[in-house]
Amino acid sequence: MSGVVTVGVDGSVHSLDAVAWAAREAEYRDATLRVVHVLRQPATVAFDPVLARTATDRLREEATRLVDDAAARARSIAPDIDISALVLPGEPLTVLEAQSLSSQLVVVGSRGLGGFRSLLLGSTAVGLAAHGRCPVLVVREQTEPSGPILLGVDGSPAGAAAVRFAMEEAAAQGARVVALHAWTSWNAPMSPPQDPDEPYSNRPGSLAAAEERLLTEALAGTSDRYPDVEVEHRTVRGPTRPALIEASRSARLTVVGSRGRGGFSGLLLGSVSQAVLHHASSPVAVVRG
Template sequence: MGGLVVVGVDGSASSLAAAEVAAGEARRRDAALRVVHAFMWPALHVPLGPSSWGPPEGGLRNMTERLVAEAVERARAVAPEVEVTGGVVTGEPLTVLEEQSRAAELVVVGSRGMGGFVGLLVGSTAVHLAAHGRCPVLVVREHPEATGPIVVGVDGSAAGDKAVDFAFAEAALHGARLDALHAWTPWNAPMAPPQDASMPYANEPGALAEGEERLLAETLAGRRERYPNVSVTQRVVRGATREALIEASRAARLLVVGARGRGGFAGLLLGSVSQAVLHHAHCPVAVVRGEDEHR
């Protein structure tokens, strides 16, 4: 057992679901699991112990230790063979979890925490961690599906290569089918050299579609060889990427995307497609940053 999976908990239903999912991920990886709660109150200089008028088990410190203990218990029930530890770390959640991610191979969080506003599908900590985490970040809703394929969005970008690698590895760990989906429109497809030099913006009918089919096949080719036991379905869809991925997530157990895609603006840590699926996907979402995005 050499790897480490980290899960952030705050006592919410989605964070307890995240602890259970994280336990399964740790078991599949033969990794240890660390349950972490970010405890901000000491920095605000508020009383942490029980009130002199209340029961001895009261107080903020005891409350946080109980919620960590509950998450640890839930994780051990899912994967009793996994080494599970829990801890309360003083600090703001994003800062604490980003630091934890430096030593982890995966960080798992719930989609919305105790401080989430009613109506929001995903909380700010999950979005910010997806942008700043130093390893892949898995965002879990309250009732994740355990069946269905793993869907990965493929856009052919160098930044997206890590997401494809992660998706193949997850499919192998889960024994799941992998659906590789590439969506394109004439506005985001790279223009092939025109056949007629007198018409610099003209292409043969179907040339763009053929190019996008080729892009997906070339992206998957080497990885198919490395993961011969993973069944892969290739799908090229003409349409908006975010809508295609959200629709595909309805029947998926996991959706994997890169943090930024082919059309991303330089300097943005999280692209519009990644943000859209975090908010609207119907299954857990893993966001994977490329090598250049960690610098």
């Protein structure tokens, strides 16, 4: 692989965790790491007569130190990767979305310096997961480094991209994959009737069998393309959101598509993806189809 992995930094603990993860991602992918800090313009510019420079100058110097420190942290983790450090003016979401156009992956922390402590996820992370033009990985401080990669499978076209992403991550990290498909009688598509005289009837167990086939079909061909990756097929009868959130407790990474098969076409981010982003115990990658 080659390309660019972009990480957004703001000096928070969460963004430093994101730098560490992004450095390893760049190493896996043989990619350049792009460290980006977004410099917001101050509402008022105060002149400092002693140091004879504007508040904006001081902020830019601090921002430069911040990206240099982040780059040094990344280099300590992956010394052989190429690293570029940028300080860009604007709003974080707008700037990082623009950076995603030329990135394989964008990595951010779950919350930044400006977030309220009670929030589970910052607005930049949520917005970028919805609007980013490449996969977006949101890093939390809690992770299980020896755990599997948890893949949420729903059989949607967008979900196929999530399958590829999870398998590539597992191959690079030497991890196994738990492919989880959760279903209920409400979110599973109705199978054609098995008895023409009873159009609303199906044999007991037929719905469960159909959902197991969906999981198998969604993963078709992955064993040939990724022969060294062990994949566990896990079909769960129950709501998708709690099933994924519970399974994320033992995962090193949770991977979901941006929207599932039941979502409205106009939505940028589905309800399952949003719930996993806010409540999963592991880092979460949201992959667009």
